[in-house]
Amino acid sequence: MAEQVALTVKDLEKVFPLRRGLFARPQGGVRAVDKVSFQLKSGETLALVGESGCGKTTVARILAGLEQPTGGTVVLSGKELDFASKETPHILRQTNQMVFQDPYATLNPRMTVGQSVEEPLIVRRYAGDRKQRVRELFAAVSLGEEMIDRYPHQFSGGQRQRIGIARALASDPKILLCDEPTSALDVSVQGQVLNLLKDLQQERGISYLFISHNLSVVWHISQQVAVMYLGKIVEIGSREAVFLETAHPYTKALLAASPKVAPGQSRERIVLSGEVPSPLNPPSGCRFHTRCPFAKDICREAEPSLQDLGAGHHVACHFAGKM
């Protein structure tokens, strides 16, 4: 059971066409997601990490049916999806639900939170007692029944995020796509939401695709980690492999740059120069070579493919394991 695959993504691609002027023809495009492949097992969490603009949110939006991919395949519970079909977004939305960073932006301020949670049940023509179901959902995210008739502004950030999770759970999804769900929350509240997500996963066997730039949070919640840079996965593997046997210099730099609460501990620090290059015009060869402290000639010329380091740990670097 544990080894069942909930979702397989293969060579996923999304190119956003670029137009100059309203009626002009598209001139090239931005490869927001470039040949991304991964597998999400049932009841497990895969984390997507990377800096802004690396394409992690686009991957989630494709899987939520909000965006059409321009290439690649998605296999959901054993069935390959046909993105040309009009039905596909509906199928995606039935099994995959998104949890957003800012729940306040997703809640209608004029509706009670109970109504907001009930809405997906109406849309889906839920056969049972809707009010009863809403009460169950509130209980599942540890919110009292008396909260159901309140309005979004009456809640704190952490409570709103619980409401966002309750609403995502309303359609009984198999997969939750969590896009920075705790980034807007304070540390003490972040812990509550992460614990809730872990509890829900254990109870219901839901899989999470968890997007975050906070590596400590990623370590805590996930079993698998994929690191993205400019639309490509540069390293993927179990969290232990990626965090403790890091093979890609970009992952190393990310780990080194994330602040740790251990004062006075000297550590190897790779400070990258410059910023992420524009995805409009990505660098040749290895996309990371412009910022990589170890870049050699080959990195400028040839694009490294993902190589297997064993036990599902893959890395796209010419010098993986040689540094």
Added chain:
Amino acid sequence: MQPLLEVQDLEVCFARRQVLRRVSFSIAPGETLGIVGESGSGKSVTALSIMGLLSRPGRVTGGRVLWHGEDLLQLPPDSHRQLRGKAMAMIFQEPMTCLNPVYTVEKQISEVLMLHRGMSKKEAAEAAADYLEQVGIAEPMARLRNYPHELSGGMRQRVMIAMALAGEPELLIADEPTTALDVTVQAQILDLLKQLQAKTGMAMILITHDLGLVAENAERGVVMYAGEVVEEGSVEELFTNPAHPYTQGLLRSLPRWGEQQDMLYTIPGTVPRRLEGIAGCAFAERCPLAEERCAEPQSMHRFSATQAARCWRTKDKVGDAEWQSR
């Protein structure tokens, strides 16, 4: 040695609501002080009060802010304004809030130089390019002609830092300077601030919600909760031997990579919405160790040269004879 800045029992109200009470701390020349706390704990209000930038309905209702021994709160607004930018400068989380979108980078940096350093327009333009170079911006001459919207987030942050540095301040207050940036750029900006600090000898107050940033970048830290300072100490003391139950709770609730944690510790309850009616410890209702006496007001209990906490238990730990309250 006289501290550069000393805040004593600062109290601030927004209309009738109290948001800061008995906030005291000091900072020495050249030192880096971290102020940590969750949203609404009063970190930014403290900074704005020091800068004299608090706007209505906020107003300082008590306490003193001593700058080289002189109380800033007693200064006429005009004299306080002259200190801003020159003696002390502030940088913010969102650079666009402080950069003017209709002026070029050159105009904005040279304004500081002409106003505070009495440079001519031509001198200022040359010096502005120098400052851009110092904050690590490539091709400074070209960037001077850019408008803020033409720059990336990290670049804007650098321009704002260059503006703050142009007045050669003795104190830089950085309010969440890297929260909006990616981690790799955050590391660059903090390294830059440290380098510049080593070069100019300015003191820095680093305001952040990220405990890790304080651990890595400050020498001393102040922990705020619900408008109060609940603990202060050297970074070493705060992170290895925290005394206040709130500091302890915060540190325990952090996920840490490399460690096996099944469930995270969480602090029960939420931050109190108003401070009126809470005479004693504001954390008491969430504190696992609360006792009856926590309802009474208490001062900071000092138990080392640098560490002090607003908690009875710390007082008990060091014994009556030893602790001196402030």
